[in-house]
Amino acid sequence: QITLKESGPTLVKPTQTLTLTCTFSGFSLSTSGVGVGWIRQPPGKALEWLALIYWDDDKRYSPSLKSRLTITKDTSKNQVVLTMTNMDPVDTATYYCARNAMVRGVMPFDYWGQGTLVTVSS
């Protein structure tokens, strides 16, 4: 059974750095073709892809947020960490982590965490 769960602060102040951890089970991030990504969703708005890290430590970032994002993995702990610097109220959103795996030549986000709501406010 594959599960993912996000953890981190629910409230951060403007200009602070957000650190979110995705803890997963049921798969390994050392398996070829597997990645873990972060996607966020502001209240009432659409999904926005943020970052993705692959089994071989290849990393991809949203071009519009690249300067603020860092994604890392700890394979031994089954964790992926996302940091986002210089938080602003517009970054208030539910943050999801999701597995990204090669299936029939496609790489969908096939398993998702429940999401964690992060509010940016002073």
Place this chain on the structure above:
Amino acid sequence: SSELTQDPAVSVALGQTVRITCQGDSLRSYYASWYQQKPGQAPVLVIYGKNNRPSGIPDRFSGSSSGNTASLTITGAQAEDEADYYCNSRDSSGNHLFGGGTKLTVL
């Protein structure tokens, strides 16, 4: 451009067929994946690739693609299909994209 465009809202009568579309240049090279999201819940993958359904997804959900347009079709829509639907693909740089979402209303 690296964008995926969806109609904001679509409605369908109970039991009828509805098509939700997604347009973008990346779809000429890469297949779309489709996600269903109900209020207060995480997205769920319903279609990926040419026309593949994860285990547990009803066969009334199907996918297709032509040129720069991907489509999600629900044949015989049910009340429980009322949700937001998002398309997702990647671009040539390996970056992912999500469409703006389509709110499906089942009448």
